[in-house]
Amino acid sequence: MPALDLTTDVVTLTRQLVDIESVSRDEGPIADAVEAALRALPHLVVSRYGHTIVARTELGRPERVVIAGHLDTVPVNGNLPSRLEDGVLHGLGSCDMKGGDAVILRLAATLAAPVRDVTYVLYEAEEIEAEHNGLNKLGQHHPELLAADFAILMEPSDGGVEAGCQGTLRVEVRTVGERAHSARSWRGVNAIHRAGEVLRRLEAYEPRRPVIDGLEYHEGLNAVFVSGGVAGNVIPDECVVTVNYRFAPDRSEAEALAFVRDFFEGYDVRVTDSAPGALPGLDRPAAKAFVAAVQAMGSGEVRPKFGWTDVARFTVLGVPAVNFGPGDPAYAHKQDEHVPVAQIEHCERALRAWLTDEQTQGEQR
Amino acid sequence: MPALDLTTDVVTLTRQLVDIESVSRDEGPIADAVEAALRALPHLVVSRYGHTIVARTELGRPERVVIAGHLDTVPVNGNLPSRLEDGVLHGLGSCDMKGGDAVILRLAATLAAPVRDVTYVLYEAEEIEAEHNGLNKLGQHHPELLAADFAILMEPSDGGVEAGCQGTLRVEVRTVGERAHSARSWRGVNAIHRAGEVLRRLEAYEPRRPVIDGLEYHEGLNAVFVSGGVAGNVIPDECVVTVNYRFAPDRSEAEALAFVRDFFEGYDVRVTDSAPGALPGLDRPAAKAFVAAVQAMGSGEVRPKFGWTDVARFTVLGVPAVNFGPGDPAYAHKQDEHVPVAQIEHCERALRAWLTDEQTQGEQR
Numbered sequence: 001m002p003a004l005d006l007t008t009d010v011v012t013l014t015r016q017l018v019d020i021e022s023v024s025r026d027e028g029p030i031a032d033a034v035e036a037a038l039r040a041l042p043h044l045v046v047s048r049y050g051h052t053i054v055a056r057t058e059l060g061r062p063e064r065v066v067i068a069g070h071l072d073t074v075p076v077n078g079n080l081p082s083r084l085e086d087g088v089l090h091g092l093g094s095c096d097m098k099g100g101d102a103v104i105l106r107l108a109a110t111l112a113a114p115v116r117d118v119t120y121v122l123y124e125a126e127e128i129e130a131e132h133n134g135l136n137k138l139g140q141h142h143p144e145l146l147a148a149d150f151a152i153l154m155e156p157s158d159g160g161v162e163a164g165c166q167g168t169l170r171v172e173v174r175t176v177g178e179r180a181h182s183a184r185s186w187r188g189v190n191a192i193h194r195a196g197e198v199l200r201r202l203e204a205y206e207p208r209r210p211v212i213d214g215l216e217y218h219e220g221l222n223a224v225f226v227s228g229g230v231a232g233n234v235i236p237d238e239c240v241v242t243v244n245y246r247f248a249p250d251r252s253e254a255e256a257l258a259f260v261r262d263f264f265e266g267y268d269v270r271v272t273d274s275a276p277g278a279l280p281g282l283d284r285p286a287a288k289a290f291v292a293a294v295q296a297m298g299s300g301e302v303r304p305k306f307g308w309t310d311v312a313r314f315t316v317l318g319v320p321a322v323n324f325g326p327g328d329p330a331y332a333h334k335q336d337e338h339v340p341v342a343q344i345e346h347c348e349r350a351l352r353a354w355l356t357d358e359q360t361q362g363e364q365r
Numbered sequence: 366m367p368a369l370d371l372t373t374d375v376v377t378l379t380r381q382l383v384d385i386e387s388v389s390r391d392e393g394p395i396a397d398a399v400e401a402a403l404r405a406l407p408h409l410v411v412s413r414y415g416h417t418i419v420a421r422t423e424l425g426r427p428e429r430v431v432i433a434g435h436l437d438t439v440p441v442n443g444n445l446p447s448r449l450e451d452g453v454l455h456g457l458g459s460c461d462m463k464g465g466d467a468v469i470l471r472l473a474a475t476l477a478a479p480v481r482d483v484t485y486v487l488y489e490a491e492e493i494e495a496e497h498n499g500l501n502k503l504g505q506h507h508p509e510l511l512a513a514d515f516a517i518l519m520e521p522s523d524g525g526v527e528a529g530c531q532g533t534l535r536v537e538v539r540t541v542g543e544r545a546h547s548a549r550s551w552r553g554v555n556a557i558h559r560a561g562e563v564l565r566r567l568e569a570y571e572p573r574r575p576v577i578d579g580l581e582y583h584e585g586l587n588a589v590f591v592s593g594g595v596a597g598n599v600i601p602d603e604c605v606v607t608v609n610y611r612f613a614p615d616r617s618e619a620e621a622l623a624f625v626r627d628f629f630e631g632y633d634v635r636v637t638d639s640a641p642g643a644l645p646g647l648d649r650p651a652a653k654a655f656v657a658a659v660q661a662m663g664s665g666e667v668r669p670k671f672g673w674t675d676v677a678r679f680t681v682l683g684v685p686a687v688n689f690g691p692g693d694p695a696y697a698h699k700q701d702e703h704v705p706v707a708q709i710e711h712c713e714r715a716l717r718a719w720l721t722d723e724q725t726q727g728e729q730r
Contacts, residue, residue, distance in 0.1 A: 166548060170597055182609045183531060183672035185585035186572070192588035192606070193568045199561030207551070220550035223557035224597050229590030232535060232609060232638070236589060241557070244547045244597060273597070307548035 002029055004037040006109035010348045011089065011341045014102040018082040018091040024072040025132070027051040027124040031071060034122050037105065043112040044120075047145070051124035052134035054145050055108055057117050063286045064117040066151035066319065067351070068135060068310070069101040070126030077335045090338040095327030099344040100154025103326070106348055107355065114355035116286060119148060126310060130275075135313050143317055150286035151314040152351070156327030159343040161294055162305035163215055163280030163322045165312055169245040169256045170224075170273035173198050173264050180235045188235035192228045195239040198267060199223065202243070205263075210248045213282040215304035217248035221263070242272070246306065249277030249315070278312040280304070281320015293354035294324065297346060324350075367394055369402040371474035375713045376454065376706045379467040383447040383456040389437040390497070392416040392489040396436060399487050402470065408477040409485075412510070416489035417499035419510050420473055422482050428651045429482040431516040431684065432716070433500060433675070434466040435491030442700045455703040460692030464709040465519025468691070471713055472720065479720035481651060484513060491675060495640075500678050508682055515651035516679040517716070521692030524708040526659055527670035528580055528645030528687045530677055534610040534621045535589075535638035538563050538629050545600045553600035557593045560604040563632060564588065567608070570628075575613045578647040580669035582613035586628070607637070611671065614642030614680070643677040645669070646685015658719035659689065662711060689715075 002020045004013065022030040031051035038046045044055040051071065073093035082091035089099070101122060108120045123134030130136050139146055175195045180188025207219045221243065228239030243264075247256040253276050261269050281287055282302065291302055302322075305311070307329075311321035326343035352358070367385045369378065387395040396416035403411045409420040416436065438458035447456035454464070466487060473485045488499030495501050504511055540560045545553025572584040586608065593604030608629075612621040618641050626634050646652055647667065656667055667687075670676070672694075676686035691708035717723070 168548070168598075181672060182585060182587050182589055183533070183611050184583075185587050185611070186583065190567075190587055192591050193564055195591070196561055196564030196568050199558055199564060202555075203558045203561050218549075218551065220547060222547050222550050222555055222600055223593075224547055224599060224601060225594030226557050226560070226591050226604060227594075228588075229592075229607065232589050232607070233533075234589060235587055239591060242594065242597070246548050246550070307546060 002033045004033045004105065006037050006105055010102050010106045010344050013105060014089060014094065014099050014344055015082045015084065017098040017101055018093050021076065021080060022071050022073055022093070023075050024125050024128045027071050031124065034071065034105070038108060041109060044108060049138060049142065050134060052138055053122045055120040057114060059113060059117050061115065061117040064119060064148045065286055066119045066121060066146060066148045067104050067107065067154065068121035068123065068151065069097050069104050069154040070123050070134070071101060072125055072127050074127050074333050079335055079337060087341050088338050089341055090336070092337060094339045095156050095337045096332035097155055097325055097327065099327055099339045100325035100347065103154060103344060103348045103351060107351055111352070111355055115357050116355060118355065119145065135310050139313050139317055146314065146317050146319065148319050150281065150284055150290065151311070151319050151321035152290070152324050153309060153311045153321055154325035155309050155323045156325050156329045156332055157323045158328050159326055159346050160299050161291060161302040161322050161324050163213065163282055163302050164249045164278045165305040165307065165309050166217060166219070166249060167247045167251065167253060167256055167277030167312065168275050168308045169247065169253065169260060169271065171243050171260055172270045172272055173241045173243055174268040174270065175239045177235065177237045179230060179237045182233045182235055185235050191236050191239040195226065195228065195241055198241050198264065201263065208248060210250050212248065212250055213280045215280055215302065217304045218306060219248055220246040247277060249279045252276065275308055276312050276315060278315040278321055280322065284320055287320060290354050294350040297350040297353065299350060367398045369398045369470065371402050371470055375467045375471045375709050378470060379454060379459065379464050379709055380447045380449065382463040382466055383458050386441065386445060387437050387458070388440050389490050389493045392436050396489065399436065399470070403473060406474055409473060414503060414507065415499060417503055418487045420485040422479060424478060424482050426480065426482040429484060429513045430651055431484045431486060431511060431513045432469050432472065432519065433486035433488065433516065434462050434469050434519040435488050435499070436466060437490055437492050439492050439698050444700055444702060452706050453703050454706055455701070457702060459704045460521050460702045461697035462520055462690055462692065464692055464704045465690035465712065468519060468709060468713045468716060472716055476717070476720055480722050481720060483720065484510065500675050504678050504682055511679065511682050511684065513684050515646065515649055515655065516676070516684050516686035517655070517689050518674060518676045518686055519690035520674050520688045521690050521694045521697055522688045523693050524691055524711050525664050526656060526667040526687050526689050528578065528647055528667050529614045529643045530670040530672065530674050531582060531584070531614060532612045532616065532618060532621055532642030532677065533640050533673045534612065534618065534625060534636065536608050536625055537635045537637055538606045538608055539633040539635065540604045542600065542602045544595060544602045547598045547600055550600050556601050556604040560591065560593065560606055563606050563629065566628065573613060575615050577613065577615050578645045580645055580667065582669045583671060584613055585611040612642060614644045617641065640673055641677050641680060643680040643686055645687065649685055652685060655719050659715040662715040662718065664715060
């Protein structure tokens, strides 16, 4: 079994994690190593569900926070083992998101008495279908383990804070017609031509940009696929426009769907995928303290998160959540995935300051 | 080698032809049988090119006409051998177009001295790509063999005359955009939305309906395919609308393309397929006599042909042509392909009358 040394520095620990291959559905070895390393720490209560490890302090603090990261990666693409070069760590999972995992493990190992109780979660299968997702399964079967005042998901956010996330809804908008030979087209009804009105409405769409907790979100309503056609000489009797609606977290999934149905009034609308957004929840004391801590470390402005992430799984449980992790998300899933070591160190320092209330002198440590 | 008996009646001969399997690219046996039967006739000059047989009278008549049919069929679909039931002949190729082929062979065998010189053509590979098409190859390599004042293609036309044919042009109309994550759609440009204007123009299209030689054609401009999309969370950077223009035979291919380019002005238009129409040419003496003969037999009004057929290959050679054959074209390529025997007999009588100038007493023979 590969072993992890939690007494080493966070960059070396990131390398150890990267070098344990952990493509989705094959997280056994890395989960074993994480579990063994955490169980060796007497100040934590550790439990395991599948390949998801939960480690909690039980200090009776008035606040509890969750800090979570997934252990799996997308498939190997000639980018293992890790390679450290000029202050940048290269390798599969370095950015998405073993740098963040290393920060979690370092905090878990070194903070015996944080000022807030912490639930550390290292989970399986984030990169594949939601049914396998360790955080999803934990929320469904052991929601009490995720109960908290605030959560931080260490997805790569370039070392800044991206609060909440927008929801996503996918629908198929269908037009129907009647087949005919294209040489006698007037005997049929062209379903592709009818889709023109669907695209016309999309072109005229004006996005909402609501401000929530001081953050401006930015919605989007877009055709992501269009398909129709039977043969080169046949008037097509069906056309399907697949539309993706990204909605700000002040709208529920039901409200998002009602908007889309209304928008495409007169057309057959079928839902193929739906996931809620996540409210930033920056008004909570634990969140305010977190933002103050990371801004004292120079993390810059808190930004709204436009893309969907697992933070929304916390929203379902009533826990506000933000994304905060090392690495440029643009390099996630890329062959040349990498992370600047300074960002990993920065994230560790910021969280340590927050969990020890030492943010004022944090950068000097 | 299967043998054909040209002294039998046209229905029995149709059955013999149907029962010689002749899927495209496998016309050897049927071409051998046709060649042998025709070479036995001293009044014909017979030649063969691949599996295409040409048999000509050489009587020095002032007019020459071509009567043509293809020997191949689409693939077998549990519809062989032939079956005669209640005056209807069932089986692969019965409608498309061995009923017509039998008429040709009966005329060739029995008319030693027609009033017009006749070139009988029985050709290969009509049902597949044009490069294999026997009539196409003959026109390219031996155009002198197709020289004539008028041509009849015995494609199924329900025993009526369908004059000329419309041309067909296929183009891809392409819109381009710029990819972006759909959660940050404002950073990209949606190519599918841009295709809305393409469909809008198609919806507003008003077809030309020119009258040529007294026949009203009816054009059509239709999207037959649309496709676009990269992934469910990506703003698509390309959308392709495949458009089929069916144009009346008073327009050349070049004129048709110019119209389409103008129609889609501002868009990238690429030609994927083009074939000319065929003028009906009903003003020619041989054509007039033909129409008079078939109408005396009760074939009804001459109709314009909207679909594309090999008659257009004659147009390229300067020979006006019509479709005239037994069978409802709606049953061509269908599993339950069939032809009413009365239509086969009707077509034989009409052509015989025309080629012998006996139309007035034709129905009594």
